[in-house]
Amino acid sequence: MKQEQLVSISILVILCFSVLSIPQMIVSSIENNQHPDIDSRLKLKSSSHFQLSEHEIVEIPFVDTHFGIPDGIIDPYEYSINITDADTGYDAYFDHNGTHAFIGVSGDTNGWIGLAWHNSTSDFQTLGLEGADIIRADAVGTTHSSFDRVIPEDVVAVDYEVYFRNGTFIASGTVPSEDSSTPLKDESLLQGYKDMIIGMRVGEIRHFIIPAEDAYTHSGHPLYGEDLEYIIELKSINGVSENPADLSKAQYSDDHGNGTTTYDQDIDQGRIELCNASYDGTFTQVEFQIPFSSNDIEDVPLENSTDIQFPFVLLASNSEGLGSPIAFNTSWINYFPIKFHPNTKPNILIVEPNISQIQGLIYLQVNCSDNTIVREVQYQIDSFGWNTMYHNFTLDMWCGALPTFNYNLGLHDISFKARDASDLVNTTNITVEFIDSEKPIVEPLDDVVIPISMGTYTFKWSVFDFRPHSYIIFKNSTTLRSTSWSEYEISVEFDLLILGVVNFTLILVDEAGNTNSDTVLIEVIEEIEQTDSTSTTTTSSTNGINEFDSIIEALIENIGIMISISSILIILVVSVKVIQHKQKSG
Incomplete structure (x- = not known):
């Protein structure tokens, strides 16, 4: 009974701790999601001072x-x-x-x-x-002798708005909130956000940008790799919300x-x-x-x-x-x-491609700078429409993927367009030649030996090319098939009519004229000899019988042990009863 009570108490303790931890988890989640992660390395417009x-x-x-x-x-x-x-x-x-x-x-x-x-x-x-x-x-x-600016020990309320680099609104709120009673230094907010609040007075507005490398750095986060733009306004210090500028x-x-x-x-x-x-x-x-x-x-x-x-x-x-x-x-x-100084268009430096001939899937890279902030960079091929590039924070480059195989071979213009915070746009372009020097891919087939009794035999080549054009299949030296090519598998069904060796050759051709081939030999024979499986079956049966006997013997041995233990327990119980009876009789 004591053991049952101990187990029950243990279960109750575990449940209690689990229940108590749930509110803390919710609070932590809310606090951590009220604004994006930031640290003290911030891009902030600050005064440049000149004496x-x-x-x-x-x-x-x-x-x-x-x-x-x-x-x-x-x-x-x-x-x-x-x-x-x-x-x-x-x-x-x-x-x-x-x-x-x-x-x-x-x-x-x-x-x-x-x-x-x-x-x-x-x-x-x-x-x-x-x-x-x-x-x-x-x-x-009214003359004001002084007014408060935030120090780490103050309890504050701050309104914020946060945007993507391209200016798209993400979220807004009040963090810390109006009902917070926690000093700023003890708030469960990242230090960078708290650092930006230090020194503010009620009514002051601050604007800063958090580079992606200092924002969400966990690859699984939905805002991973995003530069974030903040606007914050201090609403109160220690419950006082009067703006000194009102005087x-x-x-x-x-x-x-x-x-x-x-x-x-x-x-x-x-x-x-x-x-x-x-x-x-x-x-x-x-x-x-x-x-x-x-x-x-x-x-x-x-x-x-x-x-x-x-x-x-x-x-x-x-x-x-x-x-x-x-x-x-x-x-x-x-x-x-x-x-x-006037507003200037964003500056665009093309990093990739840096050669005049390109092929396959290539990666585009441009370095863009501006006197404010570059909000968006796009590229297009000739006049086929603009594609948005992404800002790679580890490279500090704008990047994109270009599948050249979606376009015809020959000369093409790749244009790049950058837009800044005031929607000022700059464009530049480069002319390159899309080529194809890679031969088609074909997975080679192994030669096979098959009996004529099968009647027919089907085999398949796995093939690939970004620019497939056509293929030819030869049976011995005779053209079996010549057609256009678009599929990833090419199959042949072969009627087994006569004995002997047949040679099948596949030749692939892509749009650029590159070729590749594979040959498979198929030998048709009278019949394939069967292997004797009698000894194997006998051995398997014997092994099965032996395994069954071993199991029976083990059960018999265990039953004997169990009977022996039971006998000892019965003897012990009878002995205890006899002793108790003698004690009562005495």
């Missing part, structure tokens, strides 16, 4: 999308370029998407702050502000210079599409969104070109109000020229 020297050209790269809004707070990854002006000590930040410039300026003043620029044929050293376009802003909202407020002005250090406000204030500013008691930060083009004759239009540069300077006052005069500015001599 300016005299007339050093600042080149602003094109971005497909500016991730951020002019909310008066300049975030670490919001702009592509950050420069420090040696004369004022102020920082300026730049992004552009070809139609708009996104500009931030930060400096230690409680007054207005801004910048000015001339057209590409003028400069400040000669004219000062005269004829320049000027934008200024003053922070008039931002700006007064701003679009002006034009009318003298070396003087300016007037434009009648048309439409040049500044969006603007906001903040003040923390020491530093003023302003952000602008302005269009490149303008119909206002008092404005200086901007242009994205590698050949044109615009001279810029920073300006600031040291007291509140847009009416305050200039107190600080970049020296007219030390203006900094800026080039707004």
Whole structure:
């Protein structure tokens, strides 16, 4: 009974542990599937910083999308370029998407702050502000002495969206979720994702790309081999969801210079599409969104070109109000020229094929680069339609398979087309010759000897070629069959009419004229001698009898042992009963 109870308890313990582990497995699965695997090696748009020297050209790269809004707070990854002006000590930040410039300026003043620029044929050293376009802003909202940015010990909520490299949406959600109470450093999320959250403030947006080699690296995963693009926004820190940018407020002005250090406000204030500013008691930060083009004759239009540069300077006052005069500015001599680089088509370098003649199934490889991201690469043969290539993360190449045997022999154009994030497309092509120098494949047949009594005999050749054309079968020296070839097996049915040796030869021909052949000899005889199986049968019967006898003997021996054991047990039981009876009688 005790043993039965022990077994039952053991089973119950095992069941309990199994049941208790199920919720943990579900939680782990949910947490691990809320966003793709990432690690700390991330491709992220971060500011390139320049400590300016005299007339050093600042080149602003094109971005497909500016991730951020002019909310008066300049975030670490919001702009592509950050420069420090040696004369004022102020920082300026730049992004552009070809139609708009996104500009931030930060400096230690409680007054207005801004910048000015001339057209590409003028400069400040000669004219000062005269004829320049000027934008200024003053922070008039509530002063915030500080605001939180995420540290590993904080509990946070983060919204995310994730896309394939080609821009196709995959999923979105909130990870960590709004109801999480776990510090970020202890969340069961991959470290790379957590690292990207560190340093964010509520309302900040970050954009990054996870290369395939740092994403799903398990070959069985549905997202294996995929580059993943993320956009995340911090929703709360330790339950606080107030955005510090809600305290931002700006007064701003679009002006034009009318003298070396003087300016007037434009009648048309439409040049500044969006603007906001903040003040923390020491530093003023302003952000602008302005269009490149303008119909206002008092404005200086901007242009994205590698050949044109615009001279810029920073300006600031040291007291509140847009009416305050200039107190600080970049020296007219030390203006900094800026080039707004245009968006460029993806660059395509054909790696394979690298020879002029190709055949069979070949692998295509192209290396594509872009100033943003290459979203998709395709290839086509002549004008037969485009085929999507895949990005091989181990090679960092775009790859595809080309079955040349699906096309006619001769010269063909292989075209490649690459598309970037702004749908800018570039194409290139290569002319190659599709050839076929491989002879057809035929599996050789063994020679055979068969009796005439069979009447007929059928045999088959297994054959293959990418470009089959025709075949001929000879019986001895006579043509038995000559026809087109498309099948993988060629069979012959041979009527056994006379004794002797017959020679069958198959000759295969493909479209390129390559040939291969096989010959089989069939010998027809009167009869095949039968082997004597009597001794084998007798031996088998004898062996069977011997095996049966052995089994019977083993059973008899085992029965004897069992009877002996039973007798001993009966004697023991009787002895115990006799002893018990004597004890009672005594």
